[in-house]
Amino acid sequence: EAQVTQNPRYLITVTGKKLTVTCSQNMNHEYMSWYRQDPGLGLRQIYYSMNVEVTDKGDVPEGYKVSRKEKRNFPLILESPSPNQTSLYFCASSALALHEQYFGPGTRLTVT
Amino acid sequence: RKEVEQDPGPFNVPEGATVAFNCTYSNSASQSFFWYRQDCRKEPKLLMSVYSSGNEDGRFTAQLNRASQYISLLIRDSKLSDSATYLCAVNVKSNYQLIWGAGTKLIIKP
Numbered sequence: 001e002a003q004v005t006q007n008p009r010y011l012i013t014v015t016g017k018k019l020t021v022t023c024s025q026n027m028n029h030e031y032m033s034w035y036r037q038d039p040g041l042g043l044r045q046i047y048y049s050m051n052v053e054v055t056d057k058g059d060v061p062e063g064y065k066v067s068r069k070e071k072r073n074f075p076l077i078l079e080s081p082s083p084n085q086t087s088l089y090f091c092a093s094s095a096l097a098l099h100e101q102y103f104g105p106g107t108r109l110t111v112t
Numbered sequence: 113r114k115e116v117e118q119d120p121g122p123f124n125v126p127e128g129a130t131v132a133f134n135c136t137y138s139n140s141a142s143q144s145f146f147w148y149r150q151d152c153r154k155e156p157k158l159l160m161s162v163y164s165s166g167n168e169d170g171r172f173t174a175q176l177n178r179a180s181q182y183i184s185l186l187i188r189d190s191k192l193s194d195s196a197t198y199l200c201a202v203n204v205k206s207n208y209q210l211i212w213g214a215g216t217k218l219i220i221k222p
Binding site for chain 2: 031035040041042043044045048050056058059088090097098099100101102103104105106
């Protein structure tokens with residue numbers, strides 16, 4: 001089954017404790033992306049990747065890191081989480097940039 | 113002006129009615145347009161891409177109005193299961209990003 005998976009689905013953590021949210025797709029897609037979704041603000045892109053070893057900042061990259069060492073995986077790293085990073089996070093992939101994107105199930109992160 | 117804008121709603125519509133909503137965008141050179149559906153706290157799911165000539169998929173019709181810079185989504189014979197938030201996405205920047213509207217909430221009532 002073609003899909004995008006994310007783990008963990010739910011995470012409660014404390015300020016400053018480094019965490020990684022994993023994202024994997026099995027569709028051989030070139031383009032992958034991370035979004036955060038907050039009430040009233042819609043989806044905002046954090047980082048995106050055009051291909052292996054090619055990443056670029058989206059609109060809200062501060063406080064986040066990503067890497068794309070393999071085509072299928074695109075982990076999101078929060079080196080020192082803060083409460084304003086409490087949000088619903090989605091990973092997405094598409095065959096190419098600006099094509100239809102397919103989303104993972106989301107990760108609900110709470111930073112206290 | 114926001115890059116991509118939607119009326120947040122909610123649109124309360126009786127079952128069986130036709131409903132339409134729009135998504136305006138800021139860049140006249142935009143080329144990629146999509147409608148997604150999002151159920152409460154779940155992932156967005158692709159509903160349809162929007163093509164220049166307009167396109168239809170069952171009860172759903174999407175259209176592009178370049179002159180006025182908006183896309184529209186029309187739902188005919190609405191079902192209770194159509195209740196969701198509808199998101200639009202447009203490439204308004206000259207890079208490889210899609211910019212998303214905040215969504216229009218639709219509630220279909222029996």
